[in-house]
Amino acid sequence: MSHDKLSSMQIRRRTLLASMAAAGASAGLSTLGVSRAFAQEPEKPAEIIVRAWGGSWVDALKAGVSDSFTKATGIAVRHDLTEDNEIQPKVWAAVAQKRVPPIHVNWDTTTNATKSALRGVTEDLSDLPNLKDTTELAKPVGLDGYPIVNTYGYVYVLAYRPSAFPNGAPKSWKDLLDPKLKGRIALYNDGIGFHFPAQVAGGGKLEDIPGNMQPAWDFISKIKEQQPLLGEDPDFTTWFQKGEIDAACTISTNAREAKKNGIELAWVVPEEGAKFDTDGLWIPKGLPENELYWAKQYINHALTREAQQVWLDGLGLPGVVPGLTPPADLVDDPSYPVTEEAFEHLIRISSKVQVENESQWFAKFKEIMQG
Amino acid sequence: MRTPRAAYPVTWRVMDMLERLAAAVWPSSFQRGLPYLMLLPAIVLVGLLVLGLVQIGDTSLRVLDTSTFLMSEDYTLANYQRVLTENFFATVAGRSLMGSLIVTAITLLFAFPYAYLMVRTPSSALRKFLLVALFLPFFIGQVVRAYGWLIILGNQGMVNEALGLVGVPPMRLLYNYPAVLFGLVQYMLPFAVLMLAPALTAIPNELEAAAASLGAGWVRTFRYVVLPLSRPGLVGAGLVVVTLSLTDFAIPAILGGGTQDFIANAIYDQFFRTSDQGLGATLSLMLVAVGSILVGVVFMLFGAGTLAMGETRK
Amino acid sequence: MGVVDAVQPAVEPRDRIAVSVKDVSMVFGNVHAVRSASFDLPKGRFLTILGPSGSGKTTLLRMIAGFDRPTGGEIFINGQPVSAVPPHGRAIGMVFQKLALFPHMTAAENVAFPLKMRRHDARGIPEKVERYLDLVRLGGYGSRRINELSGGQQQRVAIARALVFEPDLLLLDEPLAALDRKLREEMQLEFRRIQKELGVTTINVTHDQREALVVSDEIIVMNGGSIQQKARPVDAYRAPSNAFVANFIGVTNFVEGRVVELAGSRATIEANGLHLAGLAADATLAGGKPCAGAVRAEQIRVAPKDGHLDGLETVVDGLVVDCIFEGERVVYEIRVPRLGGVLMRVFDHDPESHLQFGPGDAVRLGWNARDMHVFAK
Known part of the structure; x- marks a missing residue:
């Protein structure tokens, strides 16, 4: 019964949004201008809460999306820096107990967000007007509609300290096996980003994922002999800055952050390829209707070219709206793929496969690394 | 002469009124129920804990369905089978257990002379200094302290810089098992000293003088008099340190460089990284079981130490 | 000594x-x-x-x-x-x-x-x-x-x-x-x-x-x-x-005065106008110097006011202030007006005479000269 009510509400809202978009377009205004054009918009909450990653990540979001959203709507944006994996059970519990969720918008990895979508705790975002201007990257693969909107892509590059590679940039992930690098390399502590290139470096095929990943495990076992450090995003920046490591498989943003702080660093996509993945924004179910409306407006705003340009300049990552200008230091950079050719070197595995197997891969990686 | 009542402070009369009020609300015939009433908060607290354990027990019997990310409806022992058969869990459990035992041994070794000096020194200035040095770390949380060690022991940290001055190249002091144990010992030391100090205070100075007059040098006085008599303190301190180390999360997470997980870290991963609450619940219960068995064995071998409280020393 | x-x-x-x-x-x-x-x-x-x-x-x-x-x-x-x-x-x-x-x-x-x-x-x-x-x-x-x-x-x-x-x-x-x-x-x-x-x-x-x-x-x-x-x-x-020793060991009464005569081991002191004979127990005694005569409680004998204390060299009158029954003995506290009102304690070990005096009774006290040790003050 409640389901019927919900869907009818959704239809009503969808029509409303569509008409608003049309009006906005005809008036030649940005979507946010629409809010001014329409007198009958839902009541504005004092603030909306957006979960974000800390450090340079939240700084970029604030500069690109949140500040301009507040300016246009008068709604303050509070950033909740709870870790993505810690907010997840809280949101799940809130939805299961039919409580109002603790956040309005979750900035999440597409894989994690897909888990929430599969569990059915995400609002459908198909009716966001700005979706029509986005590239195919914005659409989550293997899910119906838009329970998540992907907002940018990123590459798990091989970041390295050039002084530790006097013979030139590393060409292969196998270069990490150099005895010189023992104790001087780092991976994510769940191995994320490393499984797929390891499959190739170990002599296996990407098509065998997830059926036969033995080559990946063999390669990871060899890497284990190198005594890698295992960490999370901020760790990589710190470790590079403090001279703890010389090479890492990490999202380019973290390496770029250390480089901005004056550490000499570079990164490559090795010959085996590098994992390409996306992050997105989604809204948990159970928000009051007016707050849901404005949360959607926030995501819709994040898909405007202006917001994407500033946000992703900060992150140094390619967005989902055509016509963005790459930051000067990342033109033709392998971590900022824009051309078809650039994408050829990158490994993309569907979220569905990742979501279904991640726990096992994670457990296997841990088993090898903790052994 | 004024009435005697006027001579009493106002607070006394307020107390009288309160007492009369209390007598009306809680007549003296109910007096015997009072101790039980005061136990109520503790019972509620423990009750909630038990309720939580029951829920965790229920969750531990369900597996995660990765196509919907919901826990299964029916019960299964699959999680227990995984925990008991997969190498990874044995490794982590072994590391935690061994670690907590080593940490306990080293901590007691360091805490004993500290506590002894604190209790026995005739200089009150030294005693105050030792007390302050002991309590100061309590005001700095363990996470902050662990980050402090990252700064001190890092490749560009103070220790390596000092070594550099004498020509030793920087070496990796962090992100390994010894670093985790070191961090835990540093974290546990105040707990152990605080548990030991009362036990040592309870040993009369005269006993040591007596041992000396009977022909025992300080080594044998320590071995035959001080050590046996401080056993209750050592057992109490050991139990606290072993359980806190066994269940610690932050120190292995921060000083272990991701490769030195303890059981608590594995539990965290299940709950927050793979969303597998069933496996997480199973691991939690196993940790409770291992900890309880450990404490039980210590109780059986050495008695409950200072934690026995009312019991007379046998 | x-x-x-x-x-x-x-x-x-x-x-x-x-x-x-x-x-x-x-x-x-x-x-x-x-x-x-x-x-x-x-x-x-x-x-x-x-x-x-x-x-x-x-x-x-x-x-x-x-x-x-x-x-x-x-x-x-x-x-x-x-x-x-x-x-x-x-x-x-x-x-x-x-x-x-x-x-x-x-x-x-x-x-x-x-x-x-x-x-x-x-x-x-x-x-x-x-x-x-x-x-x-x-x-x-x-x-x-x-x-x-x-x-x-x-x-x-x-x-x-x-x-x-x-x-x-x-x-x-x-x-x-x-x-x-x-x-x-x-x-x-x-x-x-x-x-x-x-x-x-x-x-x-x-x-x-x-x-x-x-x-x-x-x-x-x-x-x-x-x-x-x-x-x-x-x-x-x-x-x-x-x-100090005299006071610390046993129960001792002190009579304060001045030395008036030293002859060998014999010392005569003047206290409140009375001349009392005693034993010079202190080498530092000198004529005219302040001193204290010490008499142990058990070496004083008590008699009724009109009684006889034969053979005792020093006899004074007193007034019983209190009498304390301690089983094997009785302790009398007796005020002696002639010695500046000093309160003297006297042990009576004679079962026959137990409790023969009560508070307020007038009595007579006496002791031997050799039982009063004279110390310099």
């Missing part, structure tokens, strides 16, 4: 001396706990150091035991200087004030402890422990835990433990202070019996003058860190060397 005939030989042969304390001082910060104390103790004797708390008696004992090192002087045990020898290197048995028995051991283990620590032949230990438990009448109690023994039994274990290794010297640091009176008196006799049986040289510290008189061969009275007198109990009692 030395008014009463000195029985002891003036000097003991050197090899008969067990403990020799020479000019020993102890200064804690600016407190002089012991001021240049000297004495010799012959072997086999039972010496009691008697004094009020803070007199330095315990400090002196701790220095002999080796727990504190003198800041001046030297202690010799069997002729050897011991200041540099730690307690466990001295052959001294000690019974502590709170006994300091090891609560985690049985009675027998406590007694065996010094034998093990001093590396006696392990085979002989059980037999020896049994023998010493028998000596303190605790045969068969060896397997008891300390907290299963009564206070008196614990005392006995402590004595056995201090003696079992046959030390050169036994030190007793007021071990009886905490006992009730009956048990204390029983243990005093026990100490004396054991000491005589073994012939061990013993130094006992106490503030209980009765204990000192009962158990000791010799007494040292200390006050303010200084030795006041060293004498046999009977001599210390009968011939105290100064007002």
Whole structure:
């Protein structure tokens, strides 16, 4: 019964949004201008809460999306820096107990967000007007509609300290096996980003994922002999800055952050390829209707070219709206793929496969690394 | 002469009124129920804990369905089978257990002379200094302290810089098992000293003088008099340190460089990284079981130490 | 001093001396706990150091035991200087004030402890422990835990433990202070019996003058860190060397006045216009100087106001203020108006005359001249 009510509400809202978009377009205004054009918009909450990653990540979001959203709507944006994996059970519990969720918008990895979508705790975002201007990257693969909107892509590059590679940039992930690098390399502590290139470096095929990943495990076992450090995003920046490591498989943003702080660093996509993945924004179910409306407006705003340009300049990552200008230091950079050719070197595995197997891969990686 | 009542402070009369009020609300015939009433908060607290354990027990019997990310409806022992058969869990459990035992041994070794000096020194200035040095770390949380060690022991940290001055190249002091144990010992030391100090205070100075007059040098006085008599303190301190180390999360997470997980870290991963609450619940219960068995064995071998409280020393 | 005939030989042969304390001082910060104390103790004797708390008696004992090192002087045990020898290197048995028995051991283990620590032949230990438990009448109690023994039994274990290794010297640091009176008196006799049986040289510290008189061969009275007198109990009692000793041992009445005449051992004092004859007990007495005449409570006799006190040189009138029945004796408190209203205490041990006077009765007091010791003030 409640389901019927919900869907009818959704239809009503969808029509409303569509008409608003049309009006906005005809008036030649940005979507946010629409809010001014329409007198009958839902009541504005004092603030909306957006979960974000800390450090340079939240700084970029604030500069690109949140500040301009507040300016246009008068709604303050509070950033909740709870870790993505810690907010997840809280949101799940809130939805299961039919409580109002603790956040309005979750900035999440597409894989994690897909888990929430599969569990059915995400609002459908198909009716966001700005979706029509986005590239195919914005659409989550293997899910119906838009329970998540992907907002940018990123590459798990091989970041390295050039002084530790006097013979030139590393060409292969196998270069990490150099005895010189023992104790001087780092991976994510769940191995994320490393499984797929390891499959190739170990002599296996990407098509065998997830059926036969033995080559990946063999390669990871060899890497284990190198005594890698295992960490999370901020760790990589710190470790590079403090001279703890010389090479890492990490999202380019973290390496770029250390480089901005004056550490000499570079990164490559090795010959085996590098994992390409996306992050997105989604809204948990159970928000009051007016707050849901404005949360959607926030995501819709994040898909405007202006917001994407500033946000992703900060992150140094390619967005989902055509016509963005790459930051000067990342033109033709392998971590900022824009051309078809650039994408050829990158490994993309569907979220569905990742979501279904991640726990096992994670457990296997841990088993090898903790052994 | 004024009435005697006027001579009493106002607070006394307020107390009288309160007492009369209390007598009306809680007549003296109910007096015997009072101790039980005061136990109520503790019972509620423990009750909630038990309720939580029951829920965790229920969750531990369900597996995660990765196509919907919901826990299964029916019960299964699959999680227990995984925990008991997969190498990874044995490794982590072994590391935690061994670690907590080593940490306990080293901590007691360091805490004993500290506590002894604190209790026995005739200089009150030294005693105050030792007390302050002991309590100061309590005001700095363990996470902050662990980050402090990252700064001190890092490749560009103070220790390596000092070594550099004498020509030793920087070496990796962090992100390994010894670093985790070191961090835990540093974290546990105040707990152990605080548990030991009362036990040592309870040993009369005269006993040591007596041992000396009977022909025992300080080594044998320590071995035959001080050590046996401080056993209750050592057992109490050991139990606290072993359980806190066994269940610690932050120190292995921060000083272990991701490769030195303890059981608590594995539990965290299940709950927050793979969303597998069933496996997480199973691991939690196993940790409770291992900890309880450990404490039980210590109780059986050495008695409950200072934690026995009312019991007379046998 | 030395008014009463000195029985002891003036000097003991050197090899008969067990403990020799020479000019020993102890200064804690600016407190002089012991001021240049000297004495010799012959072997086999039972010496009691008697004094009020803070007199330095315990400090002196701790220095002999080796727990504190003198800041001046030297202690010799069997002729050897011991200041540099730690307690466990001295052959001294000690019974502590709170006994300091090891609560985690049985009675027998406590007694065996010094034998093990001093590396006696392990085979002989059980037999020896049994023998010493028998000596303190605790045969068969060896397997008891300390907290299963009564206070008196614990005392006995402590004595056995201090003696079992046959030390050169036994030190007793007021071990009886905490006992009730009956048990204390029983243990005093026990100490004396054991000491005589073994012939061990013993130094006992106490503030209980009765204990000192009962158990000791010799007494040292200390006050303010200084030795006041060293004498046999009977001599210390009968011939105290100064007002402090006279006051500390026994119950003594003081009559204050001035010396008017000194003739040999006889001194006449003037108090409140009365001339009283006494024994010059202080070498520093001089004519005209202020002094105090000391008379023990039991050496004063009481008679009815019109009664006769034959043969007593000093007789004064008094008024009974209080009379206290103590069983074997009666204590009268009597005000003497002619001596400035001084309150005198008098013991009456005569069962026949018990309670013959009550408060308010007028009485007559008298004592012999030789029983009033005159000290300089």
